Amino acid sequence: MNIVIKPFTEEMIPEAGHLLALRHKRNRALLPLLPTRFEELSATTQAVETLWKKKFKNGHAAYRDGRMVGYLLGDFTVQSWGRCGYVYLPGYALADGEKATVTQDLYCALGEDWVKQGVFSHNLYLCAADANIINAMFGLGFGKERVDALLDLGTAAIPETETPPGIMIRKAGAGDSDHLGSLSDVIMRSLSNAPYWHPTLPEEWEELREGWAELADDKEWTVWLALENNEALGTVGFRPEQENPTSLLVSPRTTYLSVAATKLKARGRGISTSLTWQGLEQASKDGFDICYTNWISPNLPASRFWPRFGFKDVAYRLSKQVNPMISWTRTG
Template sequence: MESADLAACGALLAERHRRHRMAEPLLSARFCAVDAALRELTATFETTGASGAVALRDAVPVGFVLGAPKSSPVWGPNVWVEAAGQAVTDAEVIRDLYAAAATRWVAEGRTAHYVLVPAHDADLVRAWFRLGFGQQQAHAVMPAVRTRTAEVAGLTVRLAVRADIPALAELDLELPRQHGSSPTFSPGVLSTVEENLAEWEEGIADAGLATFVAESEGRVVGSAIGCALEKSGTHLGLARPDNAGFLGFAAVFPHARGRGAGRALGEAVIDWAVDSGFDSVVTDWRVTNLLASRTWPALGFTESFLRLHRTVAT
């Protein structure tokens, strides 16, 4: 892929996003405009290490794929095809594009491949599956509408206070611990309670975060955090709805799971988003996290993008 290809590929991206919004109207309308889509594509193209491929039919571009590496060691020697990194007129074309682009990626030693695919496009998702990819993560959105679920007996959800910091520091470890167990097997980098305590000493006063705790029999059993989506480093560009709140974290101690605490915490963040004037709420989850992948859709979240993953054995 070369700079001369960007204008035509930007038009393909804008058309892809237009079709995506027909299925998910909460996504931003801005990127249906070619100039806005082109800016996102250009920014990706100018990322250090970016490379990809363009498919032509009768000298006219009919698709592209564009990826770039991330420096975090969590992801391995990687390439990411983000939300602005692909568009095709025919889903099957993506398989030829990947074959061309991945030749270079693997030659460079980048064997962990991640791709963000519009969730509504079943043909495109299937084409990636037929390239050996599987779903790792779900990105999802819902309208900011107040919840009306009955209260859970014996459970109180409230805003966190400074006295909750020890419990919050412990709860910060629960999500990576859960991800490290079956069937997710992906703990990431684990922090320590001491590191979490130090962060919460400052973070508890952050007006940009809405931190909730669930309390049962006088003890904190879970927590959740809401904030503006702009604070997220994951939901960017075409994957970022306008004026959206973000359910960025939720965890419940193992002994308290299965009683509705996670759902109650999610509802608290959604209601906070409504009160804060957001139009929608965004979240994401590992699809192998059995609790999250059942709780968040039950609250009304629908998948907007799927993160797919493949590791190439060399």
């Protein structure tokens, strides 16, 4: 019997939750650091329900012989570069034994909804264990843009770290807002370089600086600073990552590594290596079991750096830009 694609409705949530629980169980067999709770129907049903409650959602489900064998749910948000459609990790599942062409067909339906609504930036978060679906999406013109990764702090071999000569490493605190603010442009500059060329609007720069500066006083964050002659040259920050109904990557006692940056003039001296190992060691001592981080895969300094610490890919964001001219060139 052929596949029938239908628009997603609220009544489909339990069946979708069932498919998601099975998918997560298969994913976890390959990636054991994924959280256990999403093998439970109650958690996956809640995850799908949460996505379906979003304001600007679209979704479709695939049926064979009256049984749901796949679904794809997305929603769009407005960014400074336009309307962007996202399928988050709980937003898809495919029954065991079904071909990834089903997910391709579901994307045709979802993507068509998006294009009709002026959404030309299409983004899919997919579990790294779903290689067949990832490949099927590459076949539709998607590319890998972001990597989400986990590190098992229980088994990580954290080496003795040597602080680079002339550098002082310490935790940031009140009074360090200027130090942190001075590092706020490092990542956006890296993202603007080849081969990503990602623009950050000048109107956003000051807000970015304020956000980094505020980390100095934020009790939730543990931020490490590397200083030389009282100038901040690098930083790495950690905060507890909260479990929520859709966080398919987050187990209890997970810490999130972010705001990692070394000024261009100080790169390659071992500053970030030293900050990162010290931060991971402290996180482990503080009772965290897993460290989560993510990076933009075409941001080469980052994507060549993090795997060295033992971070393992667990999910990807695939992206595709549709040419907006399709809005007025298509007839009928």
